[in-house]
Amino acid sequence: MLAYIIRRVAQSLLVLLVTGFVAFSMFSFVGDPIDNMLGQERTQADIDRLRGQLGLDQPFVVQYYRFLEQAVQGNFGLSYRQGRPVSDILMERLPATLELAFVSGFLALAGGIGLGIFTAIRKRGVSANAIMTVSLIGVSLPTFLIGIVLIYVFSVEMGLLPSFGRGEVVRIGGWTTGFLTESGLKALILPAITLGLYQMTLIMRLVRTEMLEVLRMDYIRFARARGIRERSVNFRHALKNTLVPVITITGLQLGSIIAFAIITETVFQWPGVGLLFINAIQFVDIPVMAAYLMMISVMFVGINLIVDLLYFAIDPRLRVDRTAAGGH
C-alpha cells in the first residue's frame, strides 16, 4: 500500500511538472515579455540588462527550473495588466471561487447521492421516474443556458435574487466570505445551482445505475434471505458497495466544478478566479493565466490523489497487507 501511495504521489508530481511546462511555455509563445515591459525608446543595452535581470539570457532548462522554483513558492511575477503580484490578485479572488465551488459541490454530492439512491430504490415509482426525466434536461442543457434561465426567472421576472456579483462580503483575515451576510447568501444561490446542477444530475444517474447493479448482486439477495431489514439492505449492504466505483467519477466531477466555474462566474459576474482568468485572456495577461493554470492543476491532482486514497479506506480488498492472514 505504501508503495502504491508513493507511486501515486510521484505520478501527481509528474503531471504537475508537465502542466508547469505548458504554463511556462506560454510566456515564450506569446511573444517576448521584454517588448511589453520596455517602452518604445529602448536601447539594446536596456534590453540586455533586463534580460540579465529576469534571467532570460539563461539556457531554457535553467529558466524552466527558476520558473518552477518560484511557482512552488507561489510567486508568478507581476500581472502585465495590473502591475501587482499575481499571487496577491489570485488570493483576493480565490475565496469567491472556493465558496461557490464548495456550496455547489455540496449540493451536487448531497443531492446527487440522495436522489440516486431514491430513484434506485423506488425504480418503478412515479416520482423516481419524474426525477429521471427532469435530470435528462439537467444533463443536456449547457451551463450558461441554465444560468440565464435562472436569472430570467428569479431575478428579472420574480425579482427575488440578485443576478450578478457576490453581495456584501465580510473580511476575516485574508479571506472574504459571503456566508455571513444576507445579501451574500442570496447572491450565492443562483450561481451555486447553475454550477452544481450538471454535476448533481451526473452523480445522481451514476449512483442510480451503480446501485441498481449492486441490488442485483447475490449478497443482497442473501442478505434479504437472512431477513435483514430493507433499510439495512439498502443503506448498509448496497450503498457502501455503490460508493466504491462512484467515488472516482465524483471526485473528478468535484474537480471540474472549479474548472467549470469559469462559465458560471462569467454569466453571474462572480468575482472569482474564473472571471479573472477570462479577463486575463482578453488582455493576454500571461502571468495570471499561467498561475491560474497551475492552481487548477494542483487542485485536480490533489483531488485525484485523495480519491485514490479513499478507495483504501472503503474497500478492504485493496488493503493488501491484510491478506497475509488468509486461510485455506
Place this chain on the structure above:
Amino acid sequence: MSTPVLSLRDLVVEIPTRTGVLRPVNGVSFDIAAGEILGVVGESGAGKSMTGNAVIGLLDRPARIVSGEVRLLDQPIQSLRGEALRRLRGKRMGMIFQDPLTSLNPLLTIGDQLTETIREHLDVGQSEARERAIAALDEVGIPAARQRIGSYPHEFSGGMRQRVVIALALCAEPELVIADEPTTALDVSVQAQIIALLKRLCRDRGVAVMLVTHDMGVIAEAADRIAVMYAGGVVELGPVREVITRPFHPYTGGLMASTPGASKGMRRLRQIPGSMPRLDALPDGCPFHPRCERAEAACRENPGPSLAACDGRAACWFPLTEPKEAVS
C-alpha cells in the same frame, strides 16, 4: 407422524409475459420433515430454484405464487408479504446459494454480517451476538473462529466461504434450510466436506433441508428422499435408495442412466434424447412424452397423472416398474 416442517400443496408460480403466462412451477407438492434432507433434482430450467425462491418469498418480479399452499409447520405462508415475511426469513427458514464467492458482502467483515443477522432475529446485545457468531463459525468448522471473525470474505478460500455462508444461514436457528446447489461452485474435494457438514447440522439440529442439486452423487450421499422435477412439476418422489435402484418414471430412469455411477451395475451412459421443452412451448398431454420411449396415445392426450396414481411415487401412465398392489 408429526407435522412436516415444510409442506407444499399444488404450488403454482406464474410469470406473465407479453406472449402469455408461463408456469415455471406447476402444481408442486411435497413435505419435508424435521431432520430430513429432501434432494431436488432435474434438468436446468425444471423449476427447482423457482420452487425454493417461492418458499422463502424471494421470487423476482414478475414471477408470483398464484395458487397452492406453502406451510411452515402449522402456518400457511404463501400469502405473507413485507415485514411478516422478512421476520420468517433467516429466523425460521434460511437459504444457501450456489456461489460462496458472491454470496458474502465484500465490504463487511464476516463478523459484522453474522452479528447483524443474529441481532435482527434474536433479542441479544452486541457482545452476546458476537459470542454466538463465534460459536456459529466454530460449528461449521472455521478454525480459530475467534481470530477470524474480523476478517473480510476475500480472506477465505471458496470452501471456507461456503462454510461462512452456511453459518450465516443457520445462525438464527431456522427450522428449514433451502440449499440451492450449495456445492456446484466448489472444488470436488471440498464438495464432500460441505455436504457432510450440511448432513451433520441437519441431524444435530433437526433442521429440514431442501437440497437442490444436479449431482446424483450428492443426492445419493446426503438425501433421505428425492424429488425429481421436470418442466415445473414433480414427476417422481420417494426414498433415495428406492428411486435410484428402481425408478418408476421414465424420466428418472433416463436421468439415472445419464449419471455415471448413480446406480450400480450400469450398462453404459445414455443421454435422454432431445431437451426439456421451453415453458412457452409445452406439449399437450404429459410434458415428457415427446422424449419418452414408452409414450403412447394416452400420454399425448392426457396430462401426466398425479403422483397418487402410481403409489404416490411417480406421475406416469406407464411406469418402468409396476407399482406394487399393496402399499407397505
